[in-house]
Amino acid sequence: MIGLIDGNCFYCSCERAFQPALRGKPLVVLSNNDGCVIARTSEAKALGLRMGDPWHLVKDKPAIRQVEWRSSNYELYGDMSRRMFQVLESLFPAVEPYSIDEMFLDMRELPGAFEISVEARAKVRQIAKIPTCVGIGPSKTVAKLANAMAKMGMGRAGVFDLSTPEARAKAYPDIPLGEVWGMGGASVNRVGELGVRTVADFVAMPTDQVRKLLTVRGLKTHAELRGLPCMVMAFQPPPRKELAVTRSFGRAVTNYSEMCEAVATYAEIAAKRLRTAGLVAAGMQVFLETNEFKPKEPQYSPHRTFAIEPSQDTRLLVGAALRATEAMWRPNYRYAKCGVVLLDLYAPQSLPVASLFPTRDPSRSAALMKAMDAVTDRHGRGSLRIASTAPEGSWNMRRRRLSPRYTTAADEMLTVGV
Numbered sequence: 032m033i034g035l036i037d038g039n040c041f042y043c044s045c046e047r048a049f050q051p052a053l054r055g056k057p058l059v060v061l062s063n064n065d066g067c068v069i070a071r072t073s074e075a076k077a078l079g080l081r082m083g084d085p086w087h088l089v090k091d092k093p094a095i096r097q098v099e100w101r102s103s104n105y106e107l108y109g110d111m112s113r114r115m116f117q118v119l120e121s122l123f124p125a126v127e128p129y130s131i132d133e134m135f136l137d138m139r140e141l142p143g144a145f146e147i148s149v150e151a152r153a154k155v156r157q158i159a160k161i162p163t164c165v166g167i168g169p170s171k172t173v174a175k176l177a178n179a180m181a182k183m184g185m186g187r188a189g190v191f192d193l194s195t196p197e198a199r200a201k202a203y204p205d206i207p208l209g210e211v212w213g214m215g216g217a218s219v220n221r222v223g224e225l226g227v228r229t230v231a232d233f234v235a236m237p238t239d240q241v242r243k244l245l246t247v248r249g250l251k252t253h254a255e256l257r258g259l260p261c262m263v264m265a266f267q268p269p270p271r272k273e274l275a276v277t278r279s280f281g282r283a284v285t286n287y288s289e290m291c292e293a294v295a296t297y298a299e300i301a302a303k304r305l306r307t308a309g310l311v312a313a314g315m316q317v318f319l320e321t322n323e324f325k326p327k328e329p330q331y332s333p334h335r336t337f338a339i340e341p342s343q344d345t346r347l348l349v350g351a352a353l354r355a356t357e358a359m360w361r362p363n364y365r366y367a368k369c370g371v372v373l374l375d376l377y378a379p380q381s382l383p384v385a386s387l388f389p390t391r392d393p394s395r396s397a398a399l400m401k402a403m404d405a406v407t408d409r410h411g412r413g414s415l416r417i418a419s420t421a422p423e424g425s426w427n428m429r430r431r432r433l434s435p436r437y438t439t440a441a442d443e444m445l446t447v448g449v
Contacts, residue, residue, distance in 0.1 A: 032144050032167065032194055033264065034136035035174040036119065036151060038112075039162045039182065041132035042070035045111045046101050048160035049437045049445060057098040061086050064279055064429045065102055102430035106412070110438045114159040122151050127264050132161075133178075135171060137264050148190045167192045171262045172255035173199070175212040176230070196258065203231035203256075213252045218245050230256060270376070271308060276301040277370030281429040283322070284366045290319070291353055292421040297371045298352040299420050302345040303407070305373055306400055312348070313341040314374030317355040322367035333359040340389065341377065344396045345403070348373070349417050411440035 038044055042060040047053045057074035061067065068075075068084045078094050089095050112131045119126045125137035136151070138144045148165040155163050166177025173193050180202065181191035193199050208230055209219050221244050227233050233241075234256050241253045251261040276297040284290050294317060305312055318334035335355045340347060352371050406415040413422035435443035 032138040032141075032169060033171055033174045033260070034123075034138050034144065034148055034151075035129070035166045035171070035178040036134055036136060036148075036155070036163050037165075037178050037182070038115065038132035039164060040070055040072050041112075041161065042103065042108055043072045044161050045104070045108050046434055048111070049434070053099055059086075059098060059100050060103055061100060062103060064281060065100075065431055069103065100432060102433040104430075104434050104436070106436050106439055107434065111159060111161065114438075115155055115161055115163075118155050118158050119151060122147065122154065125264055135174065135264060136165075138167070144194060145190055145192050148192075149188045152189050163189065165190045167194050169194055169258040170255035170260040172212050172252055173258065176206070176210060176256075179210055180206070199256075199258070200231075203234060204229055206230045208233050211252065211256065213248065218249060221245065270378075271310065272376060273372055273374050274301055274304055274308070274310075274312070274376065275370060275372040276304070277318075277368065277372075278428055279368045280366070280426045282426065284369075284426050285362075285364070287360055287362070289424065289426050290360065290366060290369065291356055291419065292424050293369050293426055294352050294356045294371060295349045295417060295419040296422055296424065297369065298349045299345050299417055300412075301371050301373050302343060302348045302400075303404065303412075305343045305348075305376070306404060308376075309378060310376045311341045311343045311379050312373035312376055313338060315339050315348070315351055315355070316370075316372040316374060317352050317359070318370050318372075319356070319359055319366055320368040321364050325365075328365055329363070331361055331364045333361075335359060336374070338375075341375075342389075342391075342396070343379075344391055344400060345417055347390060349419060353419065409441075411436065411442075 043058045046058065046060065055074070057078055058072045059068045059075050059080060060070040062069045065086060068080055068082055068086060071080050071082070075098055078098065080089065080095065080098065086100065108131060116126060116128060116134060119134060119136065123136045123138065124140060127135040129135055141147055144167050148167060152163050152165060155161055164178055164181035166174045166179070166181050167190065168174040168177050177191040177193040180186065181189055185191050193202060206229060208214055208222070208228060211230060222233060227236060233253065236253070238250060238253065242250045254261050278297065280293070284293065314337065316334060316336040318332070320332045321330050322328060323330065335358065337355065339351045342348065403415055416422065437444055
């Protein structure tokens with residue numbers, strides 16, 4: 032038995048957790064540079080706001096002026112996701128994160144899946160302050176479908192249970208096939224030509240016909256909907272093959288020193304994430320981009336991909352990124368974006384060939400990076416950094432209504448007045 036718990040309007044719920052005045056009001060969270068709507072509350076949906084709406088085009092509509100908006104605060108959202116995971120980890124034998132706000136729950140050896148799901152919702156709401164819904168099923172596909180139904184108000188206490196054949200037989204005839212995880216528009220249209228409209232219609236199809244129309248992937252979805260799991264719980268995340276940190280600038284960058292600050296800052300962020308994952312990088316790609324949406328401006332978008340000494344040392348990675356930037360830089364362009372991508376990632380003990388003459392002493396490097404991470408984990412990013420970086424550079428993406436980092440920066444935590 033598998034469960035799927037999902038934070039309701041997760042980004043907006045994170046904002047509301049620390050700003051109670053936002054509860055009950057229409058609220059949206061915007062993408063990088065305060066561009067498009069990427070999260071919205073039910074109150075905002077009722078006003079006609081859609082995912083992906085460009086904020087600068089819709090914000091002045093009379094019905095939208097009452098909507099509260101916030102810039103995306105990914106550091107806060109990531110930490111709230113971590114807290115949610117910790118609560119669930121204390122209740123279930125295994126928890127598999129699927130996205131920042133969705134997590135599969137191992138319920139195989141637990142009596143009373145419905146009851147413990149209700150308890151999990153209550154504890155996540157109490158401790159992490161995030162409202163959730165839970166779907167239960169014999170497979171990941173059914174659990175995700177049940178979760179979608181719970182969000183629509185079906186089931187009881189925010190939990191929808193499709194674990195039994197009887198429950199599925201009752202629910203499937205009323206669920207459109209497009210609600211199923213993994214059934215894209217093309218697949219739905221293909222079987223729709225045969226009169227297949229609902230999940231019940233799809234489950235009733237012969238397996239040979241499903242394989243012919245939708246190949247093996249569709250056949251797996253068909254089996255999962257019938258209660259035959261094809262996707263097992265992944266207790267360890269698959270190894271990463273690359274790690275990217277890319278950002279659009281809040282304004283055009285035309286100054287070489289500012290570009291170096293940006294590239295160095297992104298390399299530093301990538302190095303920290305690399306160490307958190309317990310990996311080293313043996314390759315790197317650095318790129319610069321002008322704004323392709325302004326064709327009247329001169330365009331130039333170079334990139335360089337190259338091998339580096341296998342390392343997770345911020346100093347080495349920043350140095351390599353800056354040397355690539357120096358080689359690519361051309362003046363008289365208005366740059367809109369840059370990025371650093373770490374490639375050929377390995378666990379340190381499984382490097383194909385260890386360096387005989389490392390640039391930096393490995394033990395000293397590891398000790399220094401451990402100390403840097405301890406300081407930044409305690410006091411926030413930028414509290415200790417490489418001099419060439421600038422976490423608060425004026426080129427940073429626009430975030431005009433950025434909420435504080437309530438849980439990760441000591442000087443931005445909520446204070447209680449006397």
